[in-house]
Amino acid sequence: MKYTLKKLATLIVSLLITSVLTFTAFQIIPGDSALNALGMDATKEQLERYREEMGLNKSLPVRYINWLKGALKGDFGYSTQYQMQMKVSTLIKNRLTVTFWLAVMSFLLIVVISIPLGIFAAGKKNGIPDSFITLITQIFMSVPPFFLGMLITLIFGIILKWFTPGSYINPGENFGQFLRFMIFPAIAVAVPKIAMTVKFLRSSLLREMELDYVRTAKSKGMTKARILIRHILKNALIPVITFLAMMLADILAGAILVEQVFNLPGLGRLLVSSISNRDYAVVQAIILYIVSVVIIINFIVDLIYQWIDPRVKRD
Structure with a gap:
C-alpha cells in the first residue's frame, strides 16, 4: 500500500507539473490569440471584447488556475480553426475514438503475435526456426509504419480490393465495417513493433536462461518447456512490459503518418492541422493528453511490476 501511495503521489505531482509547463509554453509564444481567432479585419473593440470574454486580460497565474479548473472538468475552451467555434473537448472526443480503436487493435496484434513468437x-535458439524469425524481424524492424501502410494500401486496397483506400467509415454508421477498415492501419502500426518486441523478448529470455536458478531447476529434473514457461518467462517479462507500455503510449499519442496514409480522422491529424492553423487551445489539450497518457501508463506499469515480481524494491 505504501508503494502504491508513493507512486500515486508521484503521478499527481507529475501531472501537475506537466499542466503548468503545457499552459505556460503556449502563453509565451509570440502572437495575439484574439487576433488569431478574429482575423486581421477585427476592430480594436472586438479584440478587447474577445480578450475580456476569454479571460486573456487577466494575469498568467489566474489564467492558469481557470484553465486547470476547466481541464479537470474536461473543458479546454473553444477551437479557433473553424468558422463556427467548436469546443476543444468535442473535437478531441470525436478524434479520440479513432485513435483509441487503432491503439487497441494494434496492441492486441502486438501481444498476441510477438509473445508466442519470442518464446x-x-x-x-540457433535453430532454423530461430534464424528465420530473426531474419524476418530484422527486415520488418527497418520498415517505417507509414511505408508499410502504403504497401498495404497498394496490395490489399488497390490490387486485391479488400478495402477501398481512403474510405473511412464512421463507427456510428457501421461498426463492423469500421473495424474491418481499421484492421489494415492497425497492421501497419503493429508489424514493426511486433518485430521489435519479438527481438526484445527473445534476448530477455536468453539472458534469463543463463542464470543459476535455471541450472538448479534443470538439476531437479524439470523439463525445458516447464522451466521456460513457469520460471524464466515471468522474470523475462518485466523489461518487456516496459517496452510494451511505451509502445502503447506511442500509439495512443496518435500514429500521425499512418493516419495520413489511410485518411483516418484521428488525434494525430487533428494535432497537425491545429499546429498549421495556430489553434493553440487544441494543441494545448492534445499535448496535455499525450503526456498524461505516458505518465499514467508508467504508473500502471509500476503497479504491474509489483504484481509480477514482489521483490521489486518498495522504498
Missing part, C-alpha cells in the same frame, strides 16, 4: 524463437 518459440528463444526455445529454438
